[in-house]
Amino acid sequence: METPHTSPSAIQSFPIDAQVLYRAIVNSTEDYIYIVDMAADLALVSENMARDFALPGRLVPGLVPLWGEFVHPRDQKRYIDSIEEMLAGRTDEHNVEYQVQNRRGEYVWVVCRGLLNRDETGRPVTFAGVVAPIANKGKIDPTTGLFTQGECRKRVERLLEREEEPGGILLLGLDDFKRINNLKNHIFGDSVLRQTAQDLQRLLPPRAEAFRFDGDEFAVLYPGASPEEMERLYRTIHLCTNREQEVDGTPYFCTISGGTAQIGRDADNYLDLLKYAESALEASKNSGKNRCTAFTPDLLNLRIRKMELTSCLQQSVRSGMEHFSLAYQPLVRFEEGGGLRLAGAEALLRWSCDPFGPVPPVEFIPLLESSGLIIQLGRWVLEEAVATCKRWLDFCPDFVMNVNVSYLQLADKSFVPFVLELLGRYELAPRHLVLELTESRFVTDMPALREAFQGLRGAHIQIAMDDFGTGYSSLGMLTQMPADIVKIDRLFISLINDRTHEFNRAFIAAVIQLCHSVGISVCVEGVEQLDELKTVQTLKVDSVQGYYVSRPIGREAFEEKYWPVMAR
Numbered sequence: 001m002e003t004p005h006t007s008p009s010a011i012q013s014f015p016i017d018a019q020v021l022y023r024a025i026v027n028s029t030e031d032y033i034y035i036v037d038m039a040a041d042l043a044l045v046s047e048n049m050a051r052d053f054a055l056p057g058r059l060v061p062g063l064v065p066l067w068g069e070f071v072h073p074r075d076q077k078r079y080i081d082s083i084e085e086m087l088a089g090r091t092d093e094h095n096v097e098y099q100v101q102n103r104r105g106e107y108v109w110v111v112c113r114g115l116l117n118r119d120e121t122g123r124p125v126t127f128a129g130v131v132a133p134i135a136n137k138g139k140i141d142p143t144t145g146l147f148t149q150g151e152c153r154k155r156v157e158r159l160l161e162r163e164e165e166p167g168g169i170l171l172l173g174l175d176d177f178k179r180i181n182n183l184k185n186h187i188f189g190d191s192v193l194r195q196t197a198q199d200l201q202r203l204l205p206p207r208a209e210a211f212r213f214d215g216d217e218f219a220v221l222y223p224g225a226s227p228e229e230m231e232r233l234y235r236t237i238h239l240c241t242n243r244e245q246e247v248d249g250t251p252y253f254c255t256i257s258g259g260t261a262q263i264g265r266d267a268d269n270y271l272d273l274l275k276y277a278e279s280a281l282e283a284s285k286n287s288g289k290n291r292c293t294a295f296t297p298d299l300l301n302l303r304i305r306k307m308e309l310t311s312c313l314q315q316s317v318r319s320g321m322e323h324f325s326l327a328y329q330p331l332v333r334f335e336e337g338g339g340l341r342l343a344g345a346e347a348l349l350r351w352s353c354d355p356f357g358p359v360p361p362v363e364f365i366p367l368l369e370s371s372g373l374i375i376q377l378g379r380w381v382l383e384e385a386v387a388t389c390k391r392w393l394d395f396c397p398d399f400v401m402n403v404n405v406s407y408l409q410l411a412d413k414s415f416v417p418f419v420l421e422l423l424g425r426y427e428l429a430p431r432h433l434v435l436e437l438t439e440s441r442f443v444t445d446m447p448a449l450r451e452a453f454q455g456l457r458g459a460h461i462q463i464a465m466d467d468f469g470t471g472y473s474s475l476g477m478l479t480q481m482p483a484d485i486v487k488i489d490r491l492f493i494s495l496i497n498d499r500t501h502e503f504n505r506a507f508i509a510a511v512i513q514l515c516h517s518v519g520i521s522v523c524v525e526g527v528e529q530l531d532e533l534k535t536v537q538t539l540k541v542d543s544v545q546g547y548y549v550s551r552p553i554g555r556e557a558f559e560e561k562y563w564p565v566m567a568r
Contacts, residue, residue: 007472032131034114036063038124049131054103064127072099072107074302079112081149087124092116094129099201106194107201108145108353109134141212143190146275152211152219156270158222167207167223168230171235171277175255175289177216184250191247192254208233219277227294230260234292242290257284258292266295273368279303286366289304310367312353317373321380325350327552328388330562331402331523334537342562343543344400345409346436348552349377369406378409383422386433388555390426395563402434404463407449410437416455423459430460434485437466457484464523468511486515490526490546496535509539516540 005508025033036042043063050058053070060066064083075098077415080094094114099107114129135138141148152169159166172439174180174196193216200210205281208222210291222233231476241256249431259280267273275294282303323565328345335341338548349365368374382403384390389401409415423430435456456463464485492504512522524536535542553561 008286016392029130030094031133032110034063034129034131036127038116038127052102053100067100070100072101072201075539076101086116089122092118094127097134100131103551106145106198109140109147144193144212144218146210146212146218149213149409150221151213152209152213152221153270155221156207156263156273159221159288161268167221167225168227168260168262169273169277169280170220170222170230170234170276170292171213171259172220173255173257173281173285174216175256175285180252180254184252186252188247192252195247196241196256203236203240205233211265217281227260227262230262230295231292233256234260238290238292252409254314255290257281257289259284259295260292261295276300284338306367309353309356309359309364310371312356313351313367313371313373314362316351316353317377321377324377324380325354325554326381326388327554328558329545329552330550330558331400331543332549333543338537340544340549342396343398344402344434345558346402346545346552347381347382347388348403348404349554365406365563369408372408374408375412376498377404379418382419387427388433390428392559393428393432394522400432400434402436404466405489410449410452414510416452416459419458419461421457423461432463434462434464436464436487467525483520485521485523485542486511487523487525490528493524493526493532493536493546494528495506496532505535505539508536512539512541 007395019051030048031528034049035044041062043060044065045055045058045060047058049055050060051442055063055066068076068083069276075526078096082094085091086094094112097109097111099109101107111131112131113346116124117126117128119125128480137567139151139470140302146207155381156169173390174192177189177192180192186508193212194217197212200220204210204220205222207221207224211219211221213219219222222230223232231464237256237258241254244253246252249263259277259282261267261276261280263273266276276299280295281301283299284291287293305391325352327348329348330342331344331346332340333343349361350358351361351364365374368377380404383473385401385403389399392399405415419433419435422428423433453463462484464487466484466487467482467489488508492508494502496508515522521542523543523545524541525534527533528550529548532546533544533548
């Protein structure tokens with residue numbers, strides 16, 4: 001028995017105005033509608049289809065071959081094969097997924113479905129259907145037009161089922177992408193992500209596919225690729241991104257880091273494969289960014305250690321800063337006659353944790369920053385240092401305490417008010433406090449931090465540029481940067497008397513002369529030998545710090561060593 005859904009007579013008996021039906025369909029969907037008169041080779045397309053793909057109008061001659069020119073080269077065979085299957089009479093259905101280029105030159109994923117209608121002789125009469133963006137189906141990321149992470153997983157799992165060499169995955173992360181969002185806006189950031197996705201589509205070899213992961217991360221799946229081919233693929237991408245680029249007339253610079261893992265060799269399941277690629281990408285980020293790292297088991301061990309250390313750090317902070325302490329390294333000035341006079345100290349954070357024991361600051365401080373713990377812990381450090389400085393003023397009225405601060409602390413809106421409240425609570429004059437920031441952060445984050453610098457300097461709190469010479473700034477930047485003190489890194493001091501490295505002595509001399517000309521003081525860090533001390537003295541530095549004077553020591557040891565001297 002016929003049902004209303006399948007009966008031709010039911011459709012024939014229902015009065016339908018073709019134009020009304022067409023308008024209803026077109027106006028009720030964002031998909032693209034097409035109807036092709038096969039005899040006249042003339043197509044009627046929906047207004048949005050004509051607009052979004054820059055077609056010559058609503059009526060398009062030769063739509064089928066013209067549309068094929070818009071299809072991505074790697075998908076054209078799939079599209080053409082489906083059309084030829086219909087024209088050969090082997091099927092009347094067209095159902096293909098492919099990428100097609102829109103009017104902006106971007107490739108977007110679509111699923112194209114259509115039905116070919118024939119007359120009594122089998123001759124094609126009409127071909128009609130819908131082109132639907134796959135983003136509407138949840139498989140495509142709407143920002144970039146790339147397949148999502150879920151689709152990547154499906155493809156990896158299919159590769160793992162094959163016996164031949166499955167290939168590799170390249171995980172990509174844009175470097176400092178948050179800075180682009182902060183300096184511009186999220187709309188501009190989305191445009192950068194879209195452009196990156198389009199560049200990837202253009203650069204990939206035929207077998208590779210790109211996917212959008214979370215945030216600023218992308219993945220490239222490269223079936224059959226060797227580790228060497230994965231490395232070459234990254235270098236190709238690196239050449240494209242390692243330069244100034246432009247979106248809608250606005251220039252930007254955003255490099256890209258990578259991490260690779262081999263399917264089958266490194267992992268036999270998707271979750272482990274992704275974890276290993278993330279370990280490799282993280283290693284690239286921690287090694288200076290703008291590079292690619294291949295996974296090794298050591299990287300995973302390092303990542304596990306970082307996660308365990310981060311957990312211990314969180315526990316220490318929650319437990320009232322348990323296992324944290326401050327050590328103090330003296331800063332001295334030269335007296336007339338060549339003697340040394342105590343001028344202040346730098347407060348240095350120390351931390352130990354079971355079962356790791358003492359952990360070096362170079363390892364745990366980046367973890368504090370990446371976890372956000374540096375904000376809360378930084379306040380504790382500042383208060384401990386300010387309280388100690390106030391105590392030591394009784395014995396050395398001109399004593400100055402230097403405290404390292406993270407750029408993340410300075411970017412926190414509550415930081416400057418907290419510092420001012422702290423100084424008021426301990427009745428400590430601002431001239432007794434110096435805040436140290438590493439040179440690279442001065443340069444890369446200056447626009448975002450300018451307000452904090454102005455607030456601190458307006459309160460007469462001095463700012464020191466730490467590790468000068470190891471970051472990205474040039475000497476010419478000194479006249480523009482709000483630094484009161486420049487601290488020259490040990491890297492230059494260690495070779496200052498080596499005749500084969502005369503540049504170091506000349507560099508330090510030039511820095512001192514230039515800084516003094518614009519009212520900036522100079523401190524030399526890392527002085528460990530007597531001959532180094534004598535050399536920097538001849539260069540007329542303002543202060544010295546290093547193992548020759550003293551290693552960092554605890555508060556009680558500092559008082560025992562220097563109180564008799566300060567009391568005289």
